[in-house]
Amino acid sequence: MWRFAFIFLGLLSPLAVPHLFGSEALALERRLTTVFRDNNAKVVRIKAAYESETENGKVSLRVGTGFFVSSDGLILANSSVTEGARRIWVEQGDTSYVAEMVGSDAETNIALLQVTDQPKGSFDFIPVDEQPYPDVGTLLLSIGCALEFDPAPRLGLVSGQDSNFGQRVFPTAYIRTTIPANPGEGGSPVLDLNGRLLGMIVASLPEVGASYVIPASAIGRVRDDLMLNGSVQYGWIGVEVESRPRGADDEAPLLVTSVVPGGPSDVAGIQEGDRIQKINGLSVPTINVMRHRFFLARIGQYIDFMIEREDKVLDLGVRVGERPAAE
Numbered sequence: 001m002w003r004f005a006f007i008f009l010g011l012l013s014p015l016a017v018p019h020l021f022g023s024e025a026l027a028l029e030r031r032l033t034t035v036f037r038d039n040n041a042k043v044v045r046i047k048a049a050y051e052s053e054t055e056n057g058k059v060s061l062r063v064g065t066g067f068f069v070s071s072d073g074l075i076l077a078n079s080s081v082t083e084g085a086r087r088i089w090v091e092q093g094d095t096s097y098v099a100e101m102v103g104s105d106a107e108t109n110i111a112l113l114q115v116t117d118q119p120k121g122s123f124d125f126i127p128v129d130e131q132p133y134p135d136v137g138t139l140l141l142s143i144g145c146a147l148e149f150d151p152a153p154r155l156g157l158v159s160g161q162d163s164n165f166g167q168r169v170f171p172t173a174y175i176r177t178t179i180p181a182n183p184g185e186g187g188s189p190v191l192d193l194n195g196r197l198l199g200m201i202v203a204s205l206p207e208v209g210a211s212y213v214i215p216a217s218a219i220g221r222v223r224d225d226l227m228l229n230g231s232v233q234y235g236w237i238g239v240e241v242e243s244r245p246r247g248a249d250d251e252a253p254l255l256v257t258s259v260v261p262g263g264p265s266d267v268a269g270i271q272e273g274d275r276i277q278k279i280n281g282l283s284v285p286t287i288n289v290m291r292h293r294f295f296l297a298r299i300g301q302y303i304d305f306m307i308e309r310e311d312k313v314l315d316l317g318v319r320v321g322e323r324p325a326a327e
Contacts, residue, residue: 043065064080107232136158141153173292
């Protein structure tokens with residue numbers, strides 16, 4: 001009922017809404033207010049200073065949004081705002097903290113920062129837990145620091161799930177939303193109406209007033225790598241697939257179209273023309289699902305494939321390798 005109410009909230013005048021929806025509209029409003037109130041202090045403005053390469057001594061400033069992910073002062077932000085900065089600091093209300101780079105990953109546009117001038121254990125934070133991909137139409141709330149304004153909420157919907165945009169291939173399937181990412185709002189956390197982190201804004205689509213959000217499970221994987229290594233270790237299995245559904249009852253809609261000679265899949269015995277039924281015992285109905293599971297896999301880990309080859313069903317284990325530099 002909340003989704004139904006929301007559709008009309010934007011079409012009707014404020015005076016008409018209470019008469020038509022009564023307690024349902026008020027319940028939605030209270031829910032949104034509660035989620036924002038519980039999380040806005042966990043969101044910070046990121047400022048990064050850079051020395052100009054062309055003008056000696058001139059300093060430029062990049063501004064974005066970040067949020068605490070530990071009581072010890074770890075913060076997630078966009079690497080496009082912070083990577084290579086001479087100095088980084090974060091603003092929480094009227095208070096500023098110096099921060100240093102723990103690690104960053106340009107491919108996912110995620111940076112992990114650490115506050116350095118405040119006792120550890122003193123920050124409220126947003127937990128990064130694995131959540132399922134939200135359905136199209138799900139209500140979302142982002143909290144961002146546009147320009148010099150305090151953290152503010154933005155309401156939107158899930159509009160899709162994509163593994164690529166044009167010629168750019170994403171490292172995992174991203175959530176496409178109707179939330180615009182204006183200047184300063186990159187890095188904003190995106191929450192559901194229960195206050196759970198669904199992802200973080202990592203790219204903007206200004207032409208359509210939309211944004212791409214990397215899902216929480218992928219954020220957790222990147223965060224862990226950055227904490228351990230300062231960079232992300234990407235796995236690789238050396239196979240390409242495409243979707244070729246054969247009908248509603250088809251259990252193997254993904255077709256292997258290419259196998260890299262000598263790569264992990266080739267060594268495991270996967271062949272061109274194989275149809276993937278399951279990965280690690282779970283069905284893989286779309287390429288987006290497959291890419292996300294590959295993204296979460298670690299180098300050296302085995303992935304169990306159940307594949308259909310002609311009239312046979314085979315179980316093959318593929319050991320994840322390190323992604324070649326050319327990839």
